[in-house]
Amino acid sequence: WSPASLWRLGRGPRMRPIPTNLRVLAERPLAAESSSWSSMTPEERQEKRRNKKQNQQQQQQKQQEQQHPKSYRMFHAVPIYTDFNDVDLVSTAPDFFPFPDDGEIVSPYDAHERDFAFEMKEGTVTTATETKMEDSHRSSSSSFSSKTHVTKTTSVTADDASTTTTSSSLSSSSHTFQEPTHRSSYEYYTQYSQNQQDEVVLLDDEDDNDDDSISKRHDNENSLRNLQVPQIHLPPRLVPNVAWEHHHRATTSFVHERLQRRRGQRDQTIDKQQHQLEGDTKRKRSPLVSATPEWQRLELHKLEIENQHLRDLLKDEERSQAMFAEHDGVYLDYSRQRATLKTLQLLQDLAKRQRLEERIQDMVSGKTINFTEKRAVLHTALRADPDEQIFVDGENVVEDVHQVLNQIKTFTEGVRSGNIRGYTGKRLRNIISVGIGGSYLGPEFLHEVLKTEPDGINSALGYNLRFLANVDPVDVERTCADLDPEETLIIVVSKTFTTAETMLNARTMRQWLWDFMGNDKEVVRKHVVACASVSATDKVKEFGIDTNNYFFRFWDWVGGRYSVCSAVGAVPISLMYGFDLFEQFLKGAQSIDRHFMTAPMDKNIPIIMGLLGVWNHSFLGYKTRTTLPYAEALLRLPSHIQQLDMESNGKVMTRHGIEVDYPVGEIDFGEPGTNGQHSFFQLLHMGQTAPCDFIGFCQSQHDLCLDDESLSSHDELMANFFAQPDALANGKTADEVRAEGIEEDLVPHRTFKGNRPSMSLLLPKLTAYATGQLLAIYEHRTAVQGFIWDINSFDQWGVELGKKLANDVKAHLVDARKSEDHVIEASNPASSRILNYYVNNSRTNACMNSDMSPNTNPLTRVTRKTHSDHARAALTPPIQHDLGGSIGKLS
Numbered sequence: 001w002s003p004a005s006l007w008r009l010g011r012g013p014r015m016r017p018i019p020t021n022l023r024v025l026a027e028r029p030l031a032a033e034s035s036s037w038s039s040m041t042p043e044e045r046q047e048k049r050r051n052k053k054q055n056q057q058q059q060q061q062k063q064q065e066q067q068h069p070k071s072y073r074m075f076h077a078v079p080i081y082t083d084f085n086d087v088d089l090v091s092t093a094p095d096f097f098p099f100p101d102d103g104e105i106v107s108p109y110d111a112h113e114r115d116f117a118f119e120m121k122e123g124t125v126t127t128a129t130e131t132k133m134e135d136s137h138r139s140s141s142s143s144f145s146s147k148t149h150v151t152k153t154t155s156v157t158a159d160d161a162s163t164t165t166t167s168s169s170l171s172s173s174s175h176t177f178q179e180p181t182h183r184s185s186y187e188y189y190t191q192y193s194q195n196q197q198d199e200v201v202l203l204d205d206e207d208d209n210d211d212d213s214i215s216k217r218h219d220n221e222n223s224l225r226n227l228q229v230p231q232i233h234l235p236p237r238l239v240p241n242v243a244w245e246h247h248h249r250a251t252t253s254f255v256h257e258r259l260q261r262r263r264g265q266r267d268q269t270i271d272k273q274q275h276q277l278e279g280d281t282k283r284k285r286s287p288l289v290s291a292t293p294e295w296q297r298l299e300l301h302k303l304e305i306e307n308q309h310l311r312d313l314l315k316d317e318e319r320s321q322a323m324f325a326e327h328d329g330v331y332l333d334y335s336r337q338r339a340t341l342k343t344l345q346l347l348q349d350l351a352k353r354q355r356l357e358e359r360i361q362d363m364v365s366g367k368t369i370n371f372t373e374k375r376a377v378l379h380t381a382l383r384a385d386p387d388e389q390i391f392v393d394g395e396n397v398v399e400d401v402h403q404v405l406n407q408i409k410t411f412t413e414g415v416r417s418g419n420i421r422g423y424t425g426k427r428l429r430n431i432i433s434v435g436i437g438g439s440y441l442g443p444e445f446l447h448e449v450l451k452t453e454p455d456g457i458n459s460a461l462g463y464n465l466r467f468l469a470n471v472d473p474v475d476v477e478r479t480c481a482d483l484d485p486e487e488t489l490i491i492v493v494s495k496t497f498t499t500a501e502t503m504l505n506a507r508t509m510r511q512w513l514w515d516f517m518g519n520d521k522e523v524v525r526k527h528v529v530a531c532a533s534v535s536a537t538d539k540v541k542e543f544g545i546d547t548n549n550y551f552f553r554f555w556d557w558v559g560g561r562y563s564v565c566s567a568v569g570a571v572p573i574s575l576m577y578g579f580d581l582f583e584q585f586l587k588g589a590q591s592i593d594r595h596f597m598t599a600p601m602d603k604n605i606p607i608i609m610g611l612l613g614v615w616n617h618s619f620l621g622y623k624t625r626t627t628l629p630y631a632e633a634l635l636r637l638p639s640h641i642q643q644l645d646m647e648s649n650g651k652v653m654t655r656h657g658i659e660v661d662y663p664v665g666e667i668d669f670g671e672p673g674t675n676g677q678h679s680f681f682q683l684l685h686m687g688q689t690a691p692c693d694f695i696g697f698c699q700s701q702h703d704l705c706l707d708d709e710s711l712s713s714h715d716e717l718m719a720n721f722f723a724q725p726d727a728l729a730n731g732k733t734a735d736e737v738r739a740e741g742i743e744e745d746l747v748p749h750r751t752f753k754g755n756r757p758s759m760s761l762l763l764p765k766l767t768a769y770a771t772g773q774l775l776a777i778y779e780h781r782t783a784v785q786g787f788i789w790d791i792n793s794f795d796q797w798g799v800e801l802g803k804k805l806a807n808d809v810k811a812h813l814v815d816a817r818k819s820e821d822h823v824i825e826a827s828n829p830a831s832s833r834i835l836n837y838y839v840n841n842s843r844t845n846a847c848m849n850s851d852m853s854p855n856t857n858p859l860t861r862v863t864r865k866t867h868s869d870h871a872r873a874a875l876t877p878p879i880q881h882d883l884g885g886s887i888g889k890l891s
């Protein structure tokens, strides 16, 4: 019954509870003493134990007298075995406590408050675990002391900073427990200790009498001493094994997290006091989700997960069978998440606590859940069937939605059939969609998909769609330099119709049209359409757009980043690809909406993904997340998700106006596979951990197989899609590397720790319908996370400040451009200096160019120049799928 076997017994939740009792451990003879111990008769040993017990009782009494009557502390002084940056931490040894049969870790850590104290003295770093219980109803208490193998132990309590230092090679530390009235883990602990004590003694004797066992223990101890693990100093009495490594990881992360919290808490103390002074009663009424038992259970559960490697989890047949979900061709495999079925259950408990299903219903039924903007959030209504009814302010919004969709259908078919033409009578075959953020990223991502989709290719023949988003004049140049304005339709897409970049680009495009066709308001009425919110109707009119026929409205309850299913996506995509394909996209999104609203949580794809998002970010601490479509046509999906998720969940306040004390809002990035593998996957495999979303398709939009190849190109691509998640999860051990014959020096460099989570989404084929499904999955994942975190995922106040300051800078620049002597005085010296530097070095600015004739509009001269260059070189602008019109000739 060596310490190592005791230790091992503590692993795994279903193991027999350890008869742990620090007394038993403490009384165990050390290696040096073991031979004299084994030479004693059982009676002598019994006698020795009795003496020790008496001593302990005396010590216990003494200590009880010193104890504060109302507070409770427990210290563990256990061997130092790890090095953690500048601080050596001492194991908190959670394994010393029993695991009951239901698999839950129940230990004194369940106490109301846990904290750590540590101090560095004379180059020896020591620490203590403190468990403090504020419960005033404690009924009984007991205490005991133990010997531990510590060179030096310093215990610093958090409250009174009293320090106890013991200095000897076998120093003592005291342990005092007091019992809360409810049945706590401590009860389990004490009861179990009492029941098991005899058995322990018996086992102890047997074990000690066994020569084999002693020699085994010596071997173990020797092998431990010889162990060379960089930066890990294992205690000499314990045998190195995987459990140690896991325990080490769990302990360090647990301790570190607590320390960080504590440091953070210190910084927040002043704020908190301020809050209290202001009588922040809200806080009392609406505690943060992190204060709920469901959240705390997950925190505790994290310790279990920390001990488990994905390599092992993946071997569990039952788990793998259970960790997938399927709906309408979408297959989600989440078995490579650092989670067990219990994790999922606990996450669902949290979802219930946060009334997730109710909040989803609130959203889809039109309640004002965007409370800071006092708006409903109804992007799901954009893909509802015409016979559905959703009311906002007494109006059935589905009716409005279908009215606008019909208007878009008629208009776009009119343009595509040639019935609606440009100012000079030419067919409109070039479409420039001017918009930014949510008025650009969604439509562009969809356009990229349809560009290579067989139906998309056929229906786009003869048309050309481009997006103008950036206010950089170079973007203007790139977008329209080779287009014929007479054949170009400009779509100004802006919910507010006030976004500075979009409106400047819209004016630029209007000027471009005027430059070529004359400054006639009819030019605008025939060549410019608007997609904007109904509340922007006046601004649309002011711009010169025909609001009766060329204005496609949407509503305040459509958030910008959730607007691709509205006119924002419908107009450009239907002009380019026809209305039918856009409708298929809506159908795909609708299929996921219904699944999201009705499927139970454990089968609900967006809910599972959202809950795992919360788990990865708020509990496991992964701040970044990647989207990795193994489909080139999804190249703009990661950018769309970036805005969708980061603008939605990049928040700090809960809906109760309380600042969150848990991480919310991941950093999203991504790239299609396999390209990403050859750029940033090194980091994903060996550097920081970023949970990955792999997205793949069973069939390619265009499969290709060369005659001599055994696999098609799509199979080649998908082989990577399947391999990467396993590489991330399993890693490669040092032994596996050695087995490949790698030189010993290189072994650490070529070892992969693995244990990196990912999930895989597999769909049949990348069509318009599947794209709608993907869109809705990600929209709903974002909402789920926001609901759990209790934040408003539908506003974006964070973008306002930058916009306001840009206006201030613009005012400075206007003054500076008027006079060469003007010196800018901005809000701080650094800003003044850099602004003046910019102004002094940009005197050739277009608006200052003196050699331009007064009739030449500087805004479009670059484009005009490019056109004239083309003309001089006798080149006709390149034309795609010419409809037989004017072959793009510029007049």
Ligand SMILES: O=P(O)(O)OC[C@H]1O[C@H](O)[C@H](O)[C@@H](O)[C@@H]1O
Pocket: 436, 437, 438, 439, 493, 494, 495, 496, 497, 498, 499, 502, 560, 561, 647, 796, 799
């Ligand atoms: O559609 P608009 O009103 O022009 O807004 C375009 C974009 O502007 C802002 O910066 C918001 O952060 C985005 O959410 C929005 O999509």
